[in-house]
Amino acid sequence: MTEVRVGVFGLLGSGNSGNDGSLEAVLRYLRGAHPEAVVDALCGGPEAVTARYGIPARRLHWYRGEYRTASGARALASKGLGKLVDAVRTAAWVRGHDVVIVPGMGVLEATLPLRPWGFPYSLFLLCASGRLLGTKVALVGVGAAPIRDRPTRALVRWSAKLAAYRSYRDGLSRDAMRATGVDTTRDDVHPDLAFALPTPPAGTPSGTVCVGVMDFHGGNDDRPRAGEIHRRYVDGMTRFVRTLAEEGRPVRLLTGDACDRTVVAAILDAVGLPLVTAAETTSLAGLMKEAAAADTVVATRYHNLVCALKAGTPTLALSYAAKSDALMDRMGLGAYCHPAREIDADRLLEQFREVEKRSAELRRTLGERNRDAARQLRDQFTVFTSALFPAADRAHAPATRKAP
Known part of the structure; x- marks a missing residue:
């Protein structure tokens, strides 16, 4: 099989179990449907991602104090320089991939405190680099919501517009992006990616x-x-x-x-x-x-x-x-x-x-609802494969037809 270079991107390995769960669901899909894929990450906690998931990873931001409030001229200058360096670093990383996946997460929303020049700027750099360099960027099962802050809203809107593929974890997310002017005609809605993870056995009643x-x-x-x-x-x-x-x-x-x-x-x-x-x-x-x-x-x-x-x-x-x-x-x-x-x-x-x-x-x-969610996510990954891995999809198709 032809090697496919796949990158995963986001605030992964930074202590948020939901973000990491979305990554795990996508890695399970890739390892099952695309064993030929060579995967690495550009993320918030590269050491944790490599240790837990066994994939190479590098730091999302050049400036290590990106998410700390800048105090003093030196910190402000370092943060400003980091924005320029990150533009180059992100483009260079994107260029080395056939597909970059943003797995789940609320990357198109601001329901928790968020500054436009933090992650929204990073996501914009990713999507703009993908469009300029011919690398497909996929926002898979992401969350979105109406955003009042104009700079943040603009960065989120352009990130979505520049992505090659979009799907959402609920209808409200798709509606929110449509309201910003993004054409969502071909965008799908599926359950959150975490519903693709294995279900633990039910416990015995304990009153807990x-x-x-x-x-x-x-x-x-x-x-x-x-x-x-x-x-x-x-x-x-x-x-x-x-x-x-x-x-x-x-x-x-x-x-x-x-x-x-x-x-x-x-x-x-x-x-x-x-x-x-x-x-x-x-x-x-x-x-x-x-x-x-x-x-x-x-x-x-x-x-x-x-x-x-x-x-x-x-x-x-x-x-x-x-x-x-x-x-x-x-x-x-x-x-x-x-x-x-x-x-x-x-x-x-x-x-x-x-x-x-x-x-x-x-x-x-x-x-009942969990069984339906599992079916919908299988459909999501089938559509995703056809959209972003067409050669692999054709290679897998004969084997799928012969399966009992």
Whole structure:
């Protein structure tokens, strides 16, 4: 088979388990459907990506302090120089590939605090380099949302326009890009890539409740009241967890990013009961295993929700963006969402008890929806192969026809 050079790009290996789970799903697809592919990465945490997935990786940014607030003339000059150096570095990396894949992630949204000259600029460099150098750039199963900040919106819009292939993890994402002026006529919608990962076996009922927490300060538009939002979120979660523990329920606190550990520590310190423990998970596989062993999950981060739903465990979402509501609705649990910005612990407990009463019914619903998600993702990868690996697709076609 002819060797195909494939690059993967994004904030991968940086401590966000959702991003890394999307990468894992794409690598599984490539190793199964395109064993001839030679894969490497341009990413946020190259050492972690190489250690975990066994592929060569290099750092996304030349300037190591890219995501720290610049203080002083030297830091500002280094950050500015880094933007110029990254343009050259990105183009040189893109040129060495036939296809570059951006696997999942919310790369076309700003539902969490985001500066235009951070990742949006990096994504624009990638897509512009691909268009100029003839390398196909594919945004696969990505998330998008309306963006008010004009520079960020412009960079995101042009990145999408310059990409050779786009698919989205929900209809809201496609609608958001259409509203910016991107032609989405040929763009598909499929479930989140994490639904392609293996499902852990279901656990036996134990009374355990998994509570996924987040270092939540609102989104880009919430910066003026970020501190207030954070305090209210932590206070609401603490009260909810304390109530469950006082009722004798074991509670496992889950995270989805390294930064979430500060919230876990705050809740553990405030509650101070032995029934409340923290899970040490750094991957979606670990999160799914925790969710599968629980009776019920209450979670904030998007990919904590994905893991719980994928595991087939009745779930209540603390929703901070429309993507969470869309995911819950798609999986048949749209009635069980609670606003993360304005947690009402009493109302949250009412919703939680309703989820538990309908547990058996919700598990059946999730089983059906998960089977449908798996089928849709198989279709996604078939379309993706035809669009970006046409020669490989033809090479594989005869073998597919002969299979029993």
